[in-house]
Amino acid sequence: MPNHASNYALAVDIGGTFTDVVLRSGSGQTSGQTWVDKTLTTPESLDIGFFRAVDSALAKAGIEAAAVTDVVVHATTVVTNAVIERKGPLTALLVTDGFRDILTIKDEHRYEMFDPQIEFPEQLVTREMTFGVPERVLASGDVLTPLDTVRAAAIVDDLRAKGVVSVAISFLNSYLNPANERAMRKVLQARAPGMYVSISSDVAPQIREYPRTSTVVMNAYTTPITGPYLDALRDGLRKRGFVHDPLIMLSNGGVIGIDIAKKFPVRMVESGPAAGALAAAYYAEVLGLDRLLSFDMGGTTAKACIIEDRHPLISGNFEVDRIYRFKTGSGLPILIPSVDMIEIGAGGGSIASVSNLGLLKVGPRSAGSTPGPVAYSRGGQDATVTDADLVLGYLSADNFLGGDMKLDLAGAEKQLAKLGESLGTSVRDVAAGIYRVVGESMTAAARAHAVDRGIDYRGVPLFAFGGAGPVHACYVAELLDSPMVIYPPLASVLSAFGTLVTPPRLDLSQGALSRLSALKWDDVDRIVAKLVADASSGLASAGCKPSDIQFQFGADLRYFGQQNEVTAWFDADPRQQHDAARVRAIFEDAYEKLYSLRLPEVDVEIVSWRLVATGPVASRDSKVALQSAAAKPQGKRSARFGANDIETPVYARKDLAEGQTLEGPAIIEERETTIIILPGWRAKVDATGCIMASKE
């Protein structure tokens, strides 16, 4: 029988391994009901997996494409994959003559002091494909040397002859005056109409030539892949009868129309993880919590993100493809607004070892998913966090992935026993030690991340997901003095779900260095007006009415003489106030919050203006089917808590009823993860489907 509900919304999240889909009905009898599916990602042609997921969800719900009258949203790893696997087409870089080696020289920094054997990441454009063009803009923004169009034309002809597909243009001081970059683009478009072009004054108009160049290069490198990919999705959806073109999830925690995404693919880099953070923000709203720490622990890494005032924190820069222990400086920097997330090398696959100081260490080496933990029986020989979790009784050898994968307990014990010998302790004590040490290292990273942003992390509830997150979250919460852990429903497709609760949003910025004492308000008015106009037309393409758009105005500021900026947000449009003292006061409040310091004698300098434009969030209720009768445990197993082995009840999450409470210790199993409720904690099933654990 056909399903007569309507106003469906559809979300697809393509990750490295899986493509997840969530379909939800918005009105009618089944309002708020969801259908989910997980299929394998098809790396050779991502759109195959995309449509496989879409067709499967429609079939499960028994509806036609035309019923999806609400949004179709998409998060994708396409850009990140293209960069990490270096599979972009031949790309060239045009720079100011005399500065051809910018990608090799970078900022000259050796990112790791003590290891003389380090290497730097391979750049996306080679030296041979970088060309100097005679032109120069001064730091005042005045043009010293207009573009030499004759040389420019000759270079374009050379690029064509070499078979270049895409070109990045990054001239010195172009963030102040884009005239020469635009003139160069014009020459390119005239002489080589098929070539893709990205200019740095469009992509990231900010001071500091290396990160700006790195950003525009990544944009140019991925444009030729992303454009046809997004077109194929749009055409495929139209052909199936979908009413709307898809919206694309950006790293800043907003969705945007296809045309902008095609032009600025570099803004999609953290699409999937940003969607996960948005899901956390959604639950903060639904549960009435102002702050959350989202904690996503998977096979190789753990990611944490702070949700403040029910929004994820956003940062202005990011690094892709770090090649040395997630260390800053070992990747490719990009200046894009991005959900501010810390990623550390601690996951289920992290390897435990005893150091030459006799200390138990966990990570940073990881067994990943291949060969994986010893317990996976895929050839892994090193004891990992997952092995410890199994030996502690937290994971079930027989019910992992719903029983689809049998875990080798004896093998895990054997490897852990070896570590026990060097530490002089038992197998289960070693396992408990690994559990504690990995908890401590994740806590330290989360704490440093919060302190770095002037945020008091104590008392902030944790929002736990990812394969290993719910196993470790209670313990991390104890270390962070957090009284509560939230385990969301639909955790296995959380990023896809997150895209459905995301408003359209654009973050724009424009570099404009000036001391506050010498600020020219005419310039400010012009800059802010342009940001507003650009953002408005961008959101219009995502279907927003002008009257529905909200703007937030901000700036990157610092004390004159400093190098690092602090982003401060204003309470009103600066064009209406023209009040430098007010700008200063807002900066100093933000600065004091971060550093507990005010310097009243020092002038303040503005580095960039920022604008966030947000469209409306539709009412997007989400319901999860819950049982009405309280579940009994499926069984019991021995698990280690502190120094004690306790016979612990094991529940299936799908059997739990709304309002049911469970006293810790308890184990709650889902197909993709296991929730460990520690002794002293009590879990309650909320009407939203979240399991809320709180410390008694």
Added chain:
Amino acid sequence: MDGIELEIVWSNLISIVSEQAKALQRIAFSPIVREAGDLANALFDRQGRMVAQAVTGTPGHINSLAAAGRHFVDAFPTQTLAPGDVLITNDPWLSAGHFFDITVMLPAFHKDKLIGFFGSTIHHTDIGGYGVGAGARDVHEEGLWIPMLKLYEAGEPNQVLHKMIRANVRTPDHVFGDLAAQVSSGRLACKRLSALLDRQGYEDIDELSEEIISRSEKATRDSIRKLKAGTFHGESSFDVPGGDVITLKTAVTVDTDEGTITIDFDGSSGPSPYGINVVMNYTHAYSTFAIRSCLDPELPNNFGSLAPIKVKAPEGCIVNCKYPAPVNARHVVGMYVPMPILKALYHIMPDRVLAEGSGAVWTIQIQGKNAAGDPFTSSMFNYSGGMGARMTKSGPAATCYPTGVAAVPIEVLEASMPILFTKKELREGSGGAGASVGGDGQVIQWRMRTDSDWLLNAVASRISLAPEGLGGGKPGAAGRFLVNGKNASEARKMVMKPGDEVTLETPGGGGYGAPRA
């Protein structure tokens, strides 16, 4: 203490000092601190032994701070310290080797009992006197000397000292901004340590410190015992501004019975009349850095792991200078300290060392007038040459070793003064040939957009003596410092004409292994 418990508490100590460092670096005015991470933070026990250290910046600071801890404890016995006290010095011989580096120590109290200290050293924007450069004739010309004193007493500022500092530096707001940051980040660390002790149920850190130091010392000795015993020699020569040639000689003795390494600089050059002399603390810092990065970069840095490495140099020589030798630009020689040691270590661990590279970064400061006629003094900025090649990997181009400073972006410099860069590119082929090739140096070129004369203070080295290759590798290219196309190298500030064009060509790194035919 078992290996699980200790790992947990120890990693907490490191995260406390790391957070302290991170906060300091972000708020510092001094460009070399924020860009290069030229700072150090550490926890000391009651005896002034360094227990834990943040992973930061440059070797010169971090290991000099380790030595400063003991000097502070000698100068301020326990009974003279109260909660809220803050100690300070910039004595070159007791801390980091020149006045710019100010060390601040906060006694940490827990339940009214002194349990240790949190220290930090950062490079300040100004310290009066000569300013940046090597031209002063003795240390007194170089700036304000702050002996070991209390900057705060029981929470109250020492007004006499505050006024003295304020009146004797050119940028008092920045200096006090940075001092305030050192104090506030130290206070935060004290609080965090107290909270950790409460959580773990400890009264003090005495037992913990003993455990950390003894295990680190044993691990270091064990690593040394695995090496080949004997005395190995290395020698490195380089020219400094003004043209003098300095030679550093080392005899590195590996004692596998004791598990110690002794580095002796006997035979090295005598003192220089310029401000490039190096105090023993700084020599010790770069020597232990060289050993540690080859021996096992993952060993922690603390009193215990530093103890088995002993450094000697004849008193009065250029790497163990005596008062009143000028020391302002001590990095010019200090950053070469690892080179002869690496050459000695080549005989026992050829896969860990690297060939000679450009060595000291080239530093520049400019003073002049802008178009409106207002005077300006730029921050110090710096450029690297190429690194030496490794056994199986080439040397990174335009990347400095042993220090790790970043270059200030061109756009930032152009926005802060009337400078116009016309070139910053690799010097192709300047890296030495070899089985692995040395890193290329770079060419940097600029002129000033001004109508007035301007002052250039450029500290360039390795202009006549190029970085040598290692194990049959060929040398890199020597550096060139040109004004209007003509060679120039001065230890003192140079007066420049408005249209003058400056070109720096930094040296290329040496190659490793004979080039393949």
